[in-house]
Amino acid sequence: IRTKVAIIGGGPSGLMLSQLLDLKGIDNVVLEKHTRDYVLSRIRAGVLEHGFAELMREAQCGERMDAEGEIHDGFFINDNGQMHRIDLAGHTGGNSVVVYGQTELTRDLYDAREKMDGKVIHEALDVAIHDAKTDAPWLTYRQGDETFRVDCDFIIGADGFHGVSRKSIPRDVLKEYEKVYPFGWLGVLSRTKPVSPELIYSRTERGFSLCSLRSQVLSRYYIQVPLTDSVEDWSDEAFWDELKRRLPDDVAAKLETGPSIEKSIAPLRSFVAEPMRWGNLFLAGDAAHIVPPTGARGLNSAASDIYYLYHGMVDHYLNGDSTGLEEYSAKALARVWKAQRFSWWMTTMLHNFPDRPDYDRKLQEVELAYLLSSEAAQESLSENYVGLPF
Numbered sequence: 001i002r003t004k005v006a007i008i009g010g011g012p013s014g015l016m017l018s019q020l021l022d023l024k025g026i027d028n029v030v031l032e033k034h035t036r037d038y039v040l041s042r043i044r045a046g047v048l049e050h051g052f053a054e055l056m057r058e059a060q061c062g063e064r065m066d067a068e069g070e071i072h073d074g075f076f077i078n079d080n081g082q083m084h085r086i087d088l089a090g091h092t093g094g095n096s097v098v099v100y101g102q103t104e105l106t107r108d109l110y111d112a113r114e115k116m117d118g119k120v121i122h123e124a125l126d127v128a129i130h131d132a133k134t135d136a137p138w139l140t141y142r143q144g145d146e147t148f149r150v151d152c153d154f155i156i157g158a159d160g161f162h163g164v165s166r167k168s169i170p171r172d173v174l175k176e177y178e179k180v181y182p183f184g185w186l187g188v189l190s191r192t193k194p195v196s197p198e199l200i201y202s203r204t205e206r207g208f209s210l211c212s213l214r215s216q217v218l219s220r221y222y223i224q225v226p227l228t229d230s231v232e233d234w235s236d237e238a239f240w241d242e243l244k245r246r247l248p249d250d251v252a253a254k255l256e257t258g259p260s261i262e263k264s265i266a267p268l269r270s271f272v273a274e275p276m277r278w279g280n281l282f283l284a285g286d287a288a289h290i291v292p293p294t295g296a297r298g299l300n301s302a303a304s305d306i307y308y309l310y311h312g313m314v315d316h317y318l319n320g321d322s323t324g325l326e327e328y329s330a331k332a333l334a335r336v337w338k339a340q341r342f343s344w345w346m347t348t349m350l351h352n353f354p355d356r357p358d359y360d361r362k363l364q365e366v367e368l369a370y371l372l373s374s375e376a377a378q379e380s381l382s383e384n385y386v387g388l389p390f
């Protein structure tokens with residue numbers, strides 16, 4: 001196969017870029033390791049910032065998101081039983097976020113690719129990158145017993161944290177920054193009415209919890225758990241009991257429980273790999289950076305990479321100007337690090353850290369007390385939560 005842009009990874013990053021490039025007539029191919037059903041079975045992010053929603057519309061994939069997604073212009077922070085509302089719209093001149101699941105938006109992107117006869121190759125195994133430092137990079141992949149070759153101008157590594165792209169960059173070129181947190185999130189999806197129309201982030205003596213949703217009949221809840229716990233340790237009943245203990249009494253009393261339709265544990269990690277370009281290989285999304293989920297930045301950070309890459313590619317192919325591609329890594333990383341800072345801050349403020357010195361615990365308490373007493377601090381939180389400009 002010969003194409004202009006070869007994209008590794010058919011998650012939201014890869015599919016979005018593929019769709020946007022195709023709409024500008026820039027030929028591309030997506031290589032995805034798993035089946036479409038597998039990709040769509042993973043329950044992940046739920047909160048989209050304004051810029052992401054705009055990009056979905058630009059990709060002509062915004063119709064269902066606009067019809068079914070919910071606009072949220074605020075959320076709650078529960079500080080040990082005391083509920084405080086963060087007025088996102090009031091603090092940002094009317095900005096808001098869209099609650100629309102990653103599963104749904106990935107499905108919309110797949111449908112759009114199919115409608116345009118986009119080249120998305122599933123179950124592409126053993127993807128390998130060749131000659132990324134030259135002007136003639138190429139890829140190989142295997143399907144069954146057959147090996148295929150893809151020649152291209154550029155390779156995009158949008159293959160997530162465990163993908164092959166980042167690992168193809170030599171160790172002496174890539175610098176990795178990492179912070180691992182001593183807990184994970186146990187998440188449950190249930191066909192129940194959400195306990196609150198707006199999200200509730202809770203900091204309690206027993207640990208963090210989050211009440212989120214996918215729709216008015218589909219709830220998504222999370223609780224902080226030790227890294228040593230596994231899903232088998234948590235029956236549905238134990239999960240609901242613990243979640244209730246981490247909510248104000250009147251909220252807990254209203255909580256509708258039911259069987260879990262998905263239950264998983266995600267470890268919390270902060271990670272950045274620099275640079276995000278090596279020769280003609282560009283990293284995007286989780287392949288280059290990970291945040292702990294607390295500030296809902298993961299998917300949104302992926303979207304800003306795609307925005308910069310898309311405009312860089314369009315300038316290169318349609319206007320003969322490669323400045324955007326030259327500046328990609330620096331521009332993307334500047335925004336990535338701001339999302340890192342925000343996610344680390346939200347995570348540190350709202351979770352229980354085992355074995356934390358008393359002094360640090362007091363600082364954590366005052367951080368939240370200050371936030372909840374200061375309009376200026378809430379303005380800063382809101383500015384970051386709705387998404388910094390691209």
Ligand code: FAD
Pocket residue numbers: 008009010011012013014031032033034039043044045046047102124127158159160161162163164265266284285286287293296297298299300302
């Ligand atoms: P991915 O979604 O990881 O997509 C990468 C794709 O590449 C996958 O489909 C994978 O199968 C494919 N791939 C991997 N290796 C190869 C290979 N060698 N060859 C070909 N294809 C390959 N963010 C939030 O904002 N809120 C959340 O609540 C939240 N929860 C999360 C829970 C979990 C368990 C995880 C893992 C992430 C969560 N995130 C959340 C983060 C968010 O889901 C990611 O930031 C987002 O999925 C990034 O999209 P991506 O396309 O860059 O990567």
Ligand code: DHB
Pocket residue numbers: 044045046047199212213220293294295296297
């Ligand atoms: C969801 C996840 C988050 O990490 C977050 O901050 C908000 C919502 C969710 O899965 O719904």
